[in-house]
Amino acid sequence: MHIIIDIQDGDRPSKDLGAMLGDTFRVLGCRGRNEALLAIGRGGVEAILVDLDAGSFDPMDMVRALGSGSRNPPLIVLSEQDDPQAVIAAIRAGAVDFVRKSSGRGAQALAIARAIERRGRSGSPLVVGKSPALRSVIGMLERSARWDFPVLITGESGTGKDLAARMLHGMSRRKAGPFVPRNCAALPEALIESELFGSTRGAFTGALDRPGAFEQANGGTLFLDEIGEASPEIQAKLLRVLESEELWPLGARKPVSVDARLIFATNRNLEDHSSGISFRIDLLYRIETLRVHIPPLRERLEDISPLARHFVRETGAWEKDLSDAALDRLLAAPWPGNVRQLRNVIQRAIVMSEDRELIGPDDIVIY
Numbered sequence: 001m002h003i004i005i006d007i008q009d010g011d012r013p014s015k016d017l018g019a020m021l022g023d024t025f026r027v028l029g030c031r032g033r034n035e036a037l038l039a040i041g042r043g044g045v046e047a048i049l050v051d052l053d054a055g056s057f058d059p060m061d062m063v064r065a066l067g068s069g070s071r072n073p074p075l076i077v078l079s080e081q082d083d084p085q086a087v088i089a090a091i092r093a094g095a096v097d098f099v100r101k102s103s104g105r106g107a108q109a110l111a112i113a114r115a116i117e118r119r120g121r122s123g124s125p126l127v128v129g130k131s132p133a134l135r136s137v138i139g140m141l142e143r144s145a146r147w148d149f150p151v152l153i154t155g156e157s158g159t160g161k162d163l164a165a166r167m168l169h170g171m172s173r174r175k176a177g178p179f180v181p182r183n184c185a186a187l188p189e190a191l192i193e194s195e196l197f198g199s200t201r202g203a204f205t206g207a208l209d210r211p212g213a214f215e216q217a218n219g220g221t222l223f224l225d226e227i228g229e230a231s232p233e234i235q236a237k238l239l240r241v242l243e244s245e246e247l248w249p250l251g252a253r254k255p256v257s258v259d260a261r262l263i264f265a266t267n268r269n270l271e272d273h274s275s276g277i278s279f280r281i282d283l284l285y286r287i288e289t290l291r292v293h294i295p296p297l298r299e300r301l302e303d304i305s306p307l308a309r310h311f312v313r314e315t316g317a318w319e320k321d322l323s324d325a326a327l328d329r330l331l332a333a334p335w336p337g338n339v340r341q342l343r344n345v346i347q348r349a350i351v352m353s354e355d356r357e358l359i360g361p362d363d364i365v366i367y
Helices: 015-024 033-042 059-067 084-093 105-118 132-144 161-171 189-197 232-244 281-287 301-314 324-332 338-352
Strands: 002-007 025-030 045-051 075-079 097-100 151-154 179-183 221-225 261-266 290-293
Touching (some): 033 045, 059 084, 075 105, 084 097, 151 161, 324 338
Parallel strands (some): 002 025
């Protein structure tokens, strides 16, 4: 659950803003700087609202304390003052946006969404929902983040395995390091070895000294998606890297040490060889030290409603909502494309209902 801190006069939680933001965010009313700093220290804070008209504390002191520093959540100031200098001072002190209070909570919610998007910290669909299955996934990711062991993320296409990998990296001690994703199915066979392991000048025609994905991820995380599509030759080299913690770039005369946390993902059963692609069992044992399975959307129906509303807000259509009949239609669908398909359906519904605030069942078009 992501948190929005709302610092205004009084000590009541901002229920109206919380209702507008829905299941994705929890709005926490704070009475002052120290209370806000404690909340930020506990983590999960995505944005801060500060009322410049508040009389029970010095709002500019609040802005200066909470709005500076690139690691702080984005801070938005609210006011009804006709004093542009106060707003300018707040922006210079670290606020990222200004909203008039008379514009309503919808304008505040939209400013929050834009600020989070600009900072690249928008809520991941993977954490939107309330099903026991989803809570179990989040718990396993949190436990896995405390270790550097290899992780294998499994699940059908569209369930959010890449989001899970990014979330795992972001919760780990390596979060300040690079996150380097590579899709084993998308890399041409002729290039995959140099792309992963690097090359030295003269290794092949046109080859230059170039670090591969392993070296690029040094100090961070390397995410290898669709690992089940890797060729037997690449599997053998991956196993060697896992066992020795060093790799041989193409044309190199000596190995290179690597320090990257490895996360793998697949939508296949790697123990099933009926597809004709054989996966080495010894490599499987090495990459699944920790395994996280993301269940398909049809097995966690409780998550469809909050996810659908999350995707509505993701488009910036804060004034829109889904009718009960539209939600019933979403709940009855089989969702072979999982969360990815649901997002596409909601985006289509936004277009279909362009002139209306309520999305109806006829706007839900599922191909």
